[in-house]
Amino acid sequence: MTKNKYLSLAIITLITFLAPVIGSYATSAFKEPWYSQLILPSFNPPSWVFAPVWSTLYLMMSLAIWKIWTITFDSKILKIYLIHIFFNSTWTIVFFGFHQIGLALLNLLIILIFIIILMREYFIKDKISFILMIPYLSWSGYALVLNSAIFLLN
Numbered sequence: 001m002t003k004n005k006y007l008s009l010a011i012i013t014l015i016t017f018l019a020p021v022i023g024s025y026a027t028s029a030f031k032e033p034w035y036s037q038l039i040l041p042s043f044n045p046p047s048w049v050f051a052p053v054w055s056t057l058y059l060m061m062s063l064a065i066w067k068i069w070t071i072t073f074d075s076k077i078l079k080i081y082l083i084h085i086f087f088n089s090t091w092t093i094v095f096f097g098f099h100q101i102g103l104a105l106l107n108l109l110i111i112l113i114f115i116i117i118l119m120r121e122y123f124i125k126d127k128i129s130f131i132l133m134i135p136y137l138s139w140s141g142y143a144l145v146l147n148s149a150i151f152l153l154n
Helices: 002-030 047-072 075-097 101-125 127-153
Strands: none
Touching: 002 047, 002 075, 047 075, 047 101, 047 127, 075 101, 101 127
């Protein structure tokens, strides 16, 4: 059982970290010169902040869903999580790849809805998983404000 437990952690973490791998390709291939020409709000963080923040959040998200999976083996929650990861990975493609700020904002709203749904389920089943998602919800809320400001300024 222990071997399968840690194998599931590895698989969940790998799937979760596919989102930034896909996103990093879109960012590196299509970000410039478009992004440099945008009017950014004063509270836009420097670019170097995003990699460590998102790496930490993806790890916390992986641990949260893994704990839920090992406790409940609930495939419904896992499916919701995977759909959420799909939308998470497409935000970067929509924003940096297609340069669609408004559509990226809509995508972010969908992500936030999924985060709230997951957190509600986590709260019922495992408080630690719920707590692990709080920074992600907070950062995504900040991202919503940032994305909205960029949309309004451009």
